[in-house]
Amino acid sequence: MAGNTSTPGATVTSRALALLGAFDEHHRRLTLTDLAARAGLPVPTAHRLVGELVAWGALARTPSGEYVVGRRLWDIGLLAPVQTGLRQLASPFLHDLYGATLATVHLAVRDGTEVLYLDRLSGHASVPVVSSIGSRLPMHATGVGKVLLAHAPDDVQQAVLADLPRVTAYTITQPGTLRRQLARVLRDDYATTVEEMSLGGCSVAVPIRRDGEVVAALGMVLPSLGRERPRLVGALQVASRGIGRALSASGNE
Template structure:
């Protein structure tokens, strides 16, 4: 919650960002009262600014609740890193889908979450909770574990301090997750088995940028990894290498 910008003396821009910042993964839909409380703004101010943001497409109103509008996502896609990455990765994601027919994910780290930049749905019925523009925990997803494995120490420490159980199989022991991250860095891929949603397994690899840093993670979601993991990892690594080479030549 952005309470520090929701003070009476804050600028209009500050108050506007306080309203937009009131939304997060756990608060995707808010009433006017909830919006005002989370933004630390007076109800009258919230009502006026929310109405303006609805008119501009930054918020949508659904009954008595507000959600983030499409215009905000459209603007976010113009950020240089995301726009370039999505454009470069698109053909490789399509090739990966054609080779595996699994759900394909491209994600980058946003603080302590995995931000999903692109997704292609697979042909097999698997419970997938991701969506483009959405965020999921780093510790419970394949792409998230890859991003966490190469994240700064302070980010890793913050995640390890708060491991939420999402299914009976979610890893919530800090020591066990830390060991997994060491293995991810050593083996070059991460996997999950029903840790984000039951019935869904994932495998992911890093995408390396031209500066030698991990800029994203590329992943697949399938019903079972036991038989096809080596083939899926190989397909992911080929696609990720292609994305990395294309990024370095841009």
């Protein structure tokens, strides 16, 4: 929870930032009262500032009356050098991959214990895809997530393994099973899912490395993998190596 900013001398900027800082992984939707309490502000002050933040697009109000982070903050976040560099450098490879497979293509990074989708090209096949640019999804139920989780620090793996919510009937919710899958990801250098995030959708993903370090994941979503798996993995690995070389050459992380 943010510290109390209602003390004399607190600036309007600090109060507005305290309202934005009230949101975190466990507080994605907040009422005005909760926002005020977490930001350490009187409700009338919070009400006035929240109104300005909504008007600007930093916050949005849901039909139920709660507040969520607005899309404009995401748009600004995309201008950060690391994400901008990665998206720009990866874009030609994503388009090549899409052109070769006509599948939905994803570029993702780890954000805490979740997957953050930086870019997506929608495929031609009618496959349920729940991700969107800027969205966050569970690591254990997505192909790109399993890749990133396999290469994540131990504390991140432990946090994810301690909480494996079921998304579909096929979601892996047993820690032992997921650990074995992560070991295979490290061995085979790719991950797959079968209807674990959405029914009717399968995914395959590979890591993107910069100077040997996994910095992102590249994946595809299709109706099924079947005998096409080796070809799809090969296409993903060619693209991921190209992105990695581009990252190393540019100096972007």
